[in-house]
Amino acid sequence: MIEEMIFEVLMTVVSAFWIMVPAYVANAGAVPFGGGISVDFGKCSKNGRRYLGNGKTWRGLAGGIAVGVLFGLLQISLAETFDWDLPRHTLITVAALAAGALLGDLVKSFFKRRAGKDRGEKWPIADMYDLVAGSLALLAVFAWSWVFEYISVWIFIAILIWTPLLHRGANIIGYLIGIKQVPW
Ligand code: CTP
Ligand code: MG
Numbered sequence: 001m002i003e004e005m006i007f008e009v010l011m012t013v014v015s016a017f018w019i020m021v022p023a024y025v026a027n028a029g030a031v032p033f034g035g036g037i038s039v040d041f042g043k044c045s046k047n048g049r050r051y052l053g054n055g056k057t058w059r060g061l062a063g064g065i066a067v068g069v070l071f072g073l074l075q076i077s078l079a080e081t082f083d084w085d086l087p088r089h090t091l092i093t094v095a096a097l098a099a100g101a102l103l104g105d106l107v108k109s110f111f112k113r114r115a116g117k118d119r120g121e122k123w124p125i126a127d128m129y130d131l132v133a134g135s136l137a138l139l140a141v142f143a144w145s146w147v148f149e150y151i152s153v154w155i156f157i158a159i160l161i162w163t164p165l166l167h168r169g170a171n172i173i174g175y176l177i178g179i180k181q182v183p184w
Contacts, residue, residue, distance in 0.1 A: 104134015
């Protein structure tokens with residue numbers, strides 16, 4: 001009885017992570033790829049603030065999405081080869097998650113600049129959940145039936161708990177190895 005419950009909780013936590021891997025990898029992948037021309041081409045809005053800022057670049061966007069999709073394809077082939085009892089990704093779900101994570105990040109930066117916060121400044125809730133909102137929004141648009149099949153309320157809750165922990169951990173590692181300017 002208790003073993004079954006522990007197993008259920010573990011499966012929920014692992015499935016939540018498995019679902020989000022393409023989004024997490026895309027978000028982290030943008031950091032080493034980042035640099036060069038910024039997505040807003042350096043332009044400012046009427047109040048003189050940048051639309052997005054130098055932290056959002058085309059290279060980061062494209063490179064992040066590419067590695068996110070690549071990891072997703074690896075997940076698809078692993079799950080098939082070993083017949084794992086985990087949510088089965090498709091090309092559509094990995095692409096939606098990877099692209100959605102970084103689109104959510106762009107939208108976040110747009111509002112962050114409007115709120116008067118500079119690049120890299122802390123903006124707690126938004127900085128952590130931008131990728132969840134963006135990736136799940138695109139997933140819902142392009143793979144609604146998949147969301148219905150695999151994302152239960154418990155999995156959704158696990159995603160909400162997992163993401164800030166991983167986000168924080170990854171940012172600290174990025175900072176320590178010198179590819180991120182701030183540890184958040
Ligand atoms: N990055 C990028 N292009 C993106 C997203 C991220 O080049 N589309 C790179 C940038 O070098 C950025 C780093 O990844 O500095 C970390 O990303 P993030 O924390 O999202 O950006 P911040 O610099 O904190 O900028 P913001 O305040 O706009 O979130
Ligand atoms: Mg940031």
